[in-house]
Amino acid sequence: MEPKVQQLELFRTSIPMRGFDHAAARRVKAESLLAKFTFSDGSVAWGETLPREYVTGESFGSVVSDVTDYLWPLCCEAGLLDGESTEPLPLEHDGRLISAASALVETARASRVLAKCPPQKITARVSGILGSADPAKTAKRLRMMWLGGLRDFKLKLGFGEDIDRENLHIVRQKIHRAIHRRKASLRVDVNGGWDAGEVAPRTEELHREYGVCCVEQPVFCDTETFLMAARACAVPLMADESLRTWDEAQMLLAEPAHVAWNVRLSKCGGAGPVMRLLTEAAERGVMVSFGCMVGETSILSALQRRVLMCAPQPRFVEGNWGKLLLKDDITKKSLRFGLGGRLRAIKGIGYEIDTDKLAYYAKPLATLKR
Numbered sequence: 001m002e003p004k005v006q007q008l009e010l011f012r013t014s015i016p017m018r019g020f021d022h023a024a025a026r027r028v029k030a031e032s033l034l035a036k037f038t039f040s041d042g043s044v045a046w047g048e049t050l051p052r053e054y055v056t057g058e059s060f061g062s063v064v065s066d067v068t069d070y071l072w073p074l075c076c077e078a079g080l081l082d083g084e085s086t087e088p089l090p091l092e093h094d095g096r097l098i099s100a101a102s103a104l105v106e107t108a109r110a111s112r113v114l115a116k117c118p119p120q121k122i123t124a125r126v127s128g129i130l131g132s133a134d135p136a137k138t139a140k141r142l143r144m145m146w147l148g149g150l151r152d153f154k155l156k157l158g159f160g161e162d163i164d165r166e167n168l169h170i171v172r173q174k175i176h177r178a179i180h181r182r183k184a185s186l187r188v189d190v191n192g193g194w195d196a197g198e199v200a201p202r203t204e205e206l207h208r209e210y211g212v213c214c215v216e217q218p219v220f221c222d223t224e225t226f227l228m229a230a231r232a233c234a235v236p237l238m239a240d241e242s243l244r245t246w247d248e249a250q251m252l253l254a255e256p257a258h259v260a261w262n263v264r265l266s267k268c269g270g271a272g273p274v275m276r277l278l279t280e281a282a283e284r285g286v287m288v289s290f291g292c293m294v295g296e297t298s299i300l301s302a303l304q305r306r307v308l309m310c311a312p313q314p315r316f317v318e319g320n321w322g323k324l325l326l327k328d329d330i331t332k333k334s335l336r337f338g339l340g341g342r343l344r345a346i347k348g349i350g351y352e353i354d355t356d357k358l359a360y361y362a363k364p365l366a367t368l369k370r
Contacts, residue, residue: 005076008067012033017295030295033048034330047106047109050294055100107270120309121345122342128141130142179211191217196225203235213236215235215237218237257285260315261281266300274311278290289315290314297330299331
């Protein structure tokens with residue numbers, strides 16, 4: 001008899017970070033939502049999501065409401081969490097995108113299903129993420145990442161023209177020769193900071209002067225405007241906030257050679273939708289960066305590895321930083337990448353929850369019974 005889900009517990013984590021600079025702010029705490037599902041056979045499954053209002057329009061509060069009021073009753077009634085169901089969960093509700101909420105539930109379900117897949121080698125390597133309002137920090141982090149064997153880098157822009165130029169100059173000094181020899185790569189993340197009309201000339205300059213191979217989300221605009229800008233650029237534009245659902249991916253496929261995809265577990269609805277996107281991208285020759293949102297615990301890091309063990313390998317990987325980014329974790333052993341950005345295949349779920357750390361770093365939000 002297949003085990004049936006009996007109980008759902010929701011938590012909100014707050015774990016100190018070692019610091020992550022973003023164009024809009026500096027993150028000092030990693031916050032995510034966790035879901036613990038308990039089944040009739042006594043087994044449990046954990047899910048995780050990191051909602052971002054500027055990406056999917058979802059907040060921590062809306063995710064909790066959508067899970068407790070909509071997804072939990074739906075899953076219980078339809079048996080979507082019982083046994084090894086793989087039926088897709090809805091990514092929209094009442095005309096709103098709920099992909100981060102769906103990911104919280106779906107990642108727990110996927111962890112049970114994918115844990116039974118045999119370990120397979122992961123060939124994709126983790127990228128180093130750079131960018132700071134203090135260029136000296138950018139230089140220091142680049143040196144450490146280079147010594148650690150990382151060779152793919154993403155530089156975040158948006159700290160002001162002068163600081164951005166200095167950060168670019170620092171990176172060029174260190175890796176330009178390696179880029180020319182195709183021993184390293186550099187892409188930039190603009191976070192929608194440009195106007196549509198300046199995308200092509202600025203992208204051309206970044207490619208010519210700094211060897212940039214991809215520009216991520218240079219402008220926030222409708223899909224057609226994004227595609228028009230991409231057609232005029234020297235290197236692919238990577239859709240991040242513009243790629244959340246399967247339908248959006250299909251629209252972006254109008255330019256598979258000019259538009260790359262940033263695929264994330266939280267914003268795209270969890271492992272099932274992500275594996276579908278990775279497979280489609282591989283078949284259509286689309287460049288992909290696959291990751292989590294900044295600050296995930298080892299719950300989501302383990303699932304990312306599981307997806308990489310089963311799906312086509314993306315060009316770039318982001319995530320699995322563990323205690324290199326977080327000061328602690330809620331698992332007994334924190335997962336992080338190894339030398340050269342290598343990700344070791346895992347067996348089973350890949351982690352064990354530390355109940356003491358869970359009690360310390362996570363606030364209980366709700367308990368629902370079937």
